[in-house]
Amino acid sequence: xxxxxxxxxxxxxxxxxxxxxxxxxxxxxxxxxxxxxxxxxxxxxxxxxxxxxxxxxxxxxxxxxxxxxxxxxxxxxxxxxxxxxxxxxxxxxxxxxxxxxxxxxxxxxxxxxxxxxxxxxxxxxxxxxxxxxxxxxxxxxxxxxxxxxxxxxxxxxxxxxxxxxxxxxxxxxxxxxxxxxxxxxxxxxxxxxxxxxxxxxxxxxxxxxxxxxxxxxxxxxxxxxxxxxxxxxxxxxxxxxxxxxxxxxxxxxxxxxxxxxxxxxxxxxxxxxxxxxxxxxxxxxxxxxxxxxxxxxxxxxxxxxxxxxxxxxxxxxxxxxxxxxxxxxxxx
Amino acid sequence: xxxxxxxxxxxxxxxxxxxxxxxxxxxxxxxxxxxxxxxxxxxxxxxxxxxxxxxxxxxxxxxxxxxxxxxxxxxxxxxxxxxxxxxxxxxxxxxxxxxxxxxxxxxxxxxxxxxxxxxxxxxxxxxxxxxxxxxxxxxxxxxxxxxxxxxxxxxxxxxxxxxxxxxxxxxxxxxxxxxxxxxxxxxxxxxxxxxxxxxxxxxxxxxxxxxxxxxxxxxxxxxxxxxxxxxxxxxxxxxxxxxxxxxxx
Numbered sequence: 169x170x171x172x173x174x175x176x177x178x179x180x181x182x183x184x185x186x187x188x189x190x191x192x193x194x195x196x197x198x199x200x201x202x203x204x205x206x207x208x209x210x211x212x213x214x215x216x217x218x219x220x221x222x223x224x225x226x227x228x229x230x231x232x233x234x235x236x237x238x239x240x241x242x243x244x245x246x247x248x249x250x251x252x253x254x255x256x257x258x259x260x261x262x263x264x265x266x267x268x269x270x271x272x273x274x275x276x277x278x279x280x281x282x283x284x285x286x287x288x289x290x291x292x293x294x295x296x297x298x299x300x301x302x303x304x305x306x307x308x309x310x311x312x313x314x315x316x317x318x319x320x321x322x323x324x325x326x327x328x329x330x331x332x333x334x335x336x337x338x339x340x341x342x343x344x345x346x347x348x349x350x351x352x353x354x355x356x357x358x359x360x361x362x363x364x365x366x367x368x369x370x371x372x373x374x375x376x377x378x379x380x381x382x383x384x385x386x387x388x389x390x391x392x393x394x395x396x397x398x399x400x401x402x403x404x405x406x407x408x409x410x411x412x413x414x415x416x417x418x419x420x421x422x423x424x425x426x427x428x429x430x431x432x433x434x435x436x437x438x439x440x441x442x443x444x445x446x447x448x449x450x451x452x453x454x455x456x457x458x459x460x461x462x463x464x465x466x467x468x469x470x471x472x473x474x475x476x477x478x479x480x481x482x483x484x485x486x487x488x489x490x491x492x493x494x495x496x497x498x499x500x
Numbered sequence: 501x502x503x504x505x506x507x508x509x510x511x512x513x514x515x516x517x518x519x520x521x522x523x524x525x526x527x528x529x530x531x532x533x534x535x536x537x538x539x540x541x542x543x544x545x546x547x548x549x550x551x552x553x554x555x556x557x558x559x560x561x562x563x564x565x566x567x568x569x570x571x572x573x574x575x576x577x578x579x580x581x582x583x584x585x586x587x588x589x590x591x592x593x594x595x596x597x598x599x600x601x602x603x604x605x606x607x608x609x610x611x612x613x614x615x616x617x618x619x620x621x622x623x624x625x626x627x628x629x630x631x632x633x634x635x636x637x638x639x640x641x642x643x644x645x646x647x648x649x650x651x652x653x654x655x656x657x658x659x660x661x662x663x664x665x666x667x668x669x670x671x672x673x674x675x676x677x678x679x680x681x682x683x684x685x686x687x688x689x690x691x692x693x694x695x696x697x698x699x700x701x702x703x704x705x706x707x708x709x710x711x712x713x714x715x716x717x718x719x720x721x722x723x724x725x726x727x728x729x730x731x732x733x734x735x736x737x738x739x740x741x742x743x744x745x746x747x748x749x
């Protein structure tokens with residue numbers, strides 16, 4: 169129990185710091201930036217659970233993000249469902265899509281790049297279907313009616329939105345930390361490290377991977393639900409577009425795959441870089457993608473364990489005797 | 501006479517034009533150490549993969565613990581008590597030794613603390629308890645072989661399939677490992693071992709089956725097998741046995 173509490177402490181500290189931001193500033197620019205960064209952290213945490221812990225690198229998490237967004241929006245607009253249950257149903261729908269894609273991909277034994285390609289294909293199919301199907305508003309998209317009341321999960325101020333996305337990120341952090349310490353988590357990591365060895369030790373690898381995909385999809389779908397509620401507009405390109413699949417994998421890879429804080433760190437760093445680029449270069453289209461690409465190459469080449477890995481190394485050096493630490497750092 | 505714990509009954513495995521296992525049959529009685537020997541490419545590892553559920557036989561049946569287990573997937577067989585080690589060790593390289601063993605221990609222990617405690621206990625039986633916190637990737641060859649063994653033991657098997665756990669070890673490491681395997685058998689675990697280190701086969705196995713070109717060509721007590729002309733021929737080529745006899749005369 170004690171170990172459990174201790175492992176949650178860093179999460180509480182990080183959340184407390186982030187929760188204090190609205191006390192310092194209520195600037196819409198700052199909050200807008202943080203809301204979007206936290207949204208990416210949430211979506212990335214979903215990817216991280218499957219890709220970072222399970223080693224199944226999806227290139228199509230847009231499938232879950234978009235499903236969450238569309239279900240939340242369509243239930244409200246076309247069926248008059250209240251925003252709160254619509255939000256919850258969006259998460260369930262995302263999980264269901266995860267289970268279906270997972271079952272199809274994993275039962276047919278797809279691994280590695282084949283799995284990545286199949287997930288990308290599913291997301292693209294959903295995007296194309298959403299861009300022509302009447303229920304999604306086809307090319308026009310879906311607009312959620314403005315109704316600035318908490319009952320409708322809409323707010324005049326950015327602060328409540330900020331706290332909601334922070335709460336969702338909090339849940340995802342705790343969830344992943346808990347998974348790390350369960351049998352399911354141990355089996356999931358075993359699947360990542362060596363699938364045959366895991367099978368020989370009694371791990372039903374297909375079931376573990378499908379379970380991870382469902383959880384992963386649910387977390388990412390929550391991001392989609394939030395997106396629909398925050399921006400009140402989605403179309404096929406936003407909901408199922410490859411942009412979100414890329415954001416979902418970029419944040420954890422930059423931050424540190426298979427670590428609890430990787431997606432949050434990565435999202436904050438990547439989004440800060442993106443903003444800095446905009447300040448320096450104006451709104452030149454595609455420039456942020458150039459930056460993302462460069463960062464990704466640098467991280468994969470020089471820090472394969474991401475920022476979290478770098479921090480862990482730094483801490484280890486810090487613990488050693490100061491003399492000689494620099495010399496060793498040069499060798500490492 | 502009771503049915504043996506494991507009965508491989510005229511099993512064949514064909515890969516395209518290659519008949520890797522050709523109507524092989526053997527029994528492994530409960531509580532004993534049975535050895536499977538034979539030249540490289542004889543089909544021993546393929547046979548292990550079939551028993552452990554990693555491959556489906558093209559023909560024949562595998563019976564275990566009174567039931568037909570042919571074609572069941574590996575994780576189901578592991579739950580029934582069949583553990584295997586891999587000839588080419590397959591550690592979870594990114595995990596510590598303790599976490600590696602705990603993956604196996606989780607089969608019977610849901611809680612992480614219990615699984616880690618069970619892992620520590622298993623590590624003691626193979627003399628790995630000093631290295632629990634090390635990353636698996638940092639182990640020596642001998643250490644990795646022990647880890648392979650420890651992980652398999654962690655699922656509390658009734659039948660342990662050891663695929664060349666002594667290969668790649670130096671003579672003193674082999675001498676250290678032999679009592680470890682004997683102690684596992686003494687606890688009532690039935691062992692089938694593929695092994696090239698004849699010194700170990702002689703001292704450990706009660707019964708030896710010789711596989712060559714996918715077929716069981718001889719069986720018997722280890723001392724008798726070593727003198728069997730068919731076995732000598734399988735290893736050294738046609739006519740070798742005769743020449744050796746001639747030289748002896």
